[in-house]
Amino acid sequence: MLLHTTTTPAERRRTFREQLASGRLLRMPGAINPLSARLIQDTGFDAAYLSGAVLAADLGLPDIGLTTSTEIAARAQQTTRVTDLPVLIDADTGFGEPMNAARTVQLLEDAGLAGLHLEDQVNPKRCGHLDGKTVTPREEMARRIRAAADARRDPDFLLMARTDARSVEGLDAAIDRAKAYVDAGADAIFPEALADVTEYEAFREAIDVPLLANLTEFGKTPLLHTATLESLGYNIALYPVTLLRIAMGAVEDGLRTIAAEGTQESLLPRMQTRSRLYELLGYDAYAAFDSSVFDFTLPPGT
Ligand SMILES: C[C@](O)(C(=O)O)[C@H](CC(=O)O)C(=O)O
Numbered sequence: 001m002l003l004h005t006t007t008t009p010a011e012r013r014r015t016f017r018e019q020l021a022s023g024r025l026l027r028m029p030g031a032i033n034p035l036s037a038r039l040i041q042d043t044g045f046d047a048a049y050l051s052g053a054v055l056a057a058d059l060g061l062p063d064i065g066l067t068t069s070t071e072i073a074a075r076a077q078q079t080t081r082v083t084d085l086p087v088l089i090d091a092d093t094g095f096g097e098p099m100n101a102a103r104t105v106q107l108l109e110d111a112g113l114a115g116l117h118l119e120d121q122v123n124p125k126r127c128g129h130l131d132g133k134t135v136t137p138r139e140e141m142a143r144r145i146r147a148a149a150d151a152r153r154d155p156d157f158l159l160m161a162r163t164d165a166r167s168v169e170g171l172d173a174a175i176d177r178a179k180a181y182v183d184a185g186a187d188a189i190f191p192e193a194l195a196d197v198t199e200y201e202a203f204r205e206a207i208d209v210p211l212l213a214n215l216t217e218f219g220k221t222p223l224l225h226t227a228t229l230e231s232l233g234y235n236i237a238l239y240p241v242t243l244l245r246i247a248m249g250a251v252e253d254g255l256r257t258i259a260a261e262g263t264q265e266s267l268l269p270r271m272q273t274r275s276r277l278y279e280l281l282g283y284d285a286y287a288a289f290d291s292s293v294f295d296f297t298l299p300p301g302t
């Protein structure tokens with residue numbers, strides 16, 4: 001793979017549709033940057049995710065709807081360029097009125113994504129696992145979805161509706177909303193912040209389209225095993241902020257170690273090596289293209 005992926009957005013959208021139709025559980029970690037999306041592909045995951053919480057945190061911002069559709073589209077394009085995997089993006093509330101949601105869909109289609117999800121919170125939105133959320137009237141969200149569905153130019157671009165209603169209006173209302181969102185044109189449903197396995201079951205029973213399970217840490221939902229989700233008939237196991245939490249934990253530990261020990265020596269066994277990084281970046285493909293780019297050998301152990 002030289003410079004970028006050779007898989008087209010259309011191919012990846014078809015793959016994503018086929019994966020979802022297969023009935024198999026897809027495992028979908030959230031990338032923290034384009035390079036980590038390469039690693040997600042390299043370690044055998046099915047698809048990658050771009051989290052609103054991660055994109056905001058990356059800019060040093062809380063996840064309250066401050067980022068813009070053009071900002072997330074630019075980041076998405078950098079990511080989709082370097083992976084062959086289908087990538088699903090968190091489009092928050094669609095960034096405004098239904099007309100804004102429609103523009104968001106087109107921007108994110110152009111960014112090479114396989115699909116997006118829109119949620120039924122009002123602005124300023126918040127993490128779905130926090131208390132004090134407010135949801136829009138059901139009909140307003142249905143308008144948001146219809147506008148998004150009509151704006152699509154590739155019918156394979158996946159439109160997922162997320163409902164945040166479980167912790168606001170209760171489980172039954174959340175299921176009713178999900179049904180209304182499917183009627184409005186949603187291809188898949190993201191039931192946010194379910195409390196336990198019985199709630200997962202109830203959603204599966206009531207909804208015919210693919211379902212996503214959000215396995216975010218330190219939230220309201222148990223960290224269900226993939227085997228459990230498979231037996232429940234869920235389609236996507238999402239690890240939205242997991243890589244960010246792992247990386248930031250390691251970065252903080254590393255910084256404290258250097259400050260305390262005066263050298264990074266003790267951290268070397270925990271670091272990605274230079275050779276692994278070069279492997280991920282595909283240096284040899286560049287060497288094959290132009291031998292003057294990569295005409296050195298790395299000393300052993302680097
Ligand atoms: C999935 C989510 O929308 C995200 O932006 O990644 C967040 C995750 C989180 O804040 O833990 C959410 O669940 O609202």
Ligand SMILES: [Mg+2]
Pocket residue numbers: 051052053063090092
């Ligand atoms: Mg989000």
